[in-house]
Amino acid sequence: MLRRQTRALVAGGTSGIGLATARQLREHGFEVRLTGRGKERLDDLALSDPDLTGHQPDGGDAAAMTALGDQLGRLDALVVSLSGTEGMGPIADLDLGMLRRAFDAEFWAHLTTIQALLPRLAPTGSITLVTAVSARTGMPGTAGIAAINGALEAAIKPLAAELAPIRVNAVSPGVVDTPRWSGFPAEQRAAYFARAAAALPVRKVGTAEDVAEAVVFAATNANTTGTVLETDGGARLINL
Template structure:
């Protein structure tokens, strides 16, 4: 019996890479995409069980070529993002916010549209959003707009594409490279402060969130759902 094929767009770091590894452990033939050749080369050395493809999720032709090379995709995980979009609204650079929409919202839809003709009829699509879509944290208006727009697509897509399943996973604060722009001497006390406030008393890891992604991607009885893996951030005021 041939293996099922999983494609993780944006699978070279953080939640995407953790998800790719867990799908591989589940026996999937796992392919990942990333923009940078250096990262893909590093992963080829550390994770020879993952097959890398250099492709930008916002490039329809590149993603179509990847999908066509796979023949059929059973599990599609879209874990694409950028580092822009945060900040107080009075100071928010709207050009940067537009780039942030390109890097996440439009890249998610571009990837989905490109891979859709190759998705198995019993396949699944799992989007990566963020808890900013449903919290009132100051300085996250741009991020809330991006992630809220993505989450708004989940139910109509699940109805439209059935029996293909469509879900999303919504992380809270996760200790990944997304925070690398914050110096370590600031990030560590900030994470400690957040951990003390969260009901779970911990900041999430990429592996924590990946467990949820794999569940949503592989459970045949879940569709049209956004799974919150936020440590309870939506329950408190941060």
């Protein structure tokens, strides 16, 4: 009797940590599907990684995500790596309308994706969220994104208890060299990474692949649930 192939969906999987995770799940034998809102990235992915199948629904669109779940059928692993570009800034002049948009793009999109795809999760399946070290540090100017990531991490334990035996975890990276930094001038980005690497206990800035290893562990280890795995190079131990 042939063993059924396991299927994973990485929401937000067309670049950075999401894409690195999709590739590593593929190496672990999963049939991997992923989502991304940008058609250009999905088209590029079809050329670079033809064995990763992309879909274009927005993680915050419940109807679209439900329809994707109906199309895919049973899922053994759901990874949610949805992120926005807003939410940073000092509280004195932080645009709260912008912060609401950031909550929509990350917090609400994560919960929408989980709720829409939950009926498709196998009883032995897993849900893994990608959050950030801002939830547990005191970096000035990060109150907005700390609130978003903190809200997601606060949901991990109750979800793990509520949805058992489905396992629910989060992975919390720190400073990671991903395309999310591409909006900064190259020299400014390089200088910040150099300062961060010198200060971090591991003496290096993380890579998407570093974080993806932790995500794959959380998604596949049958004895891990209700946990936030920190893969931040020790950023939570120092003041960046």
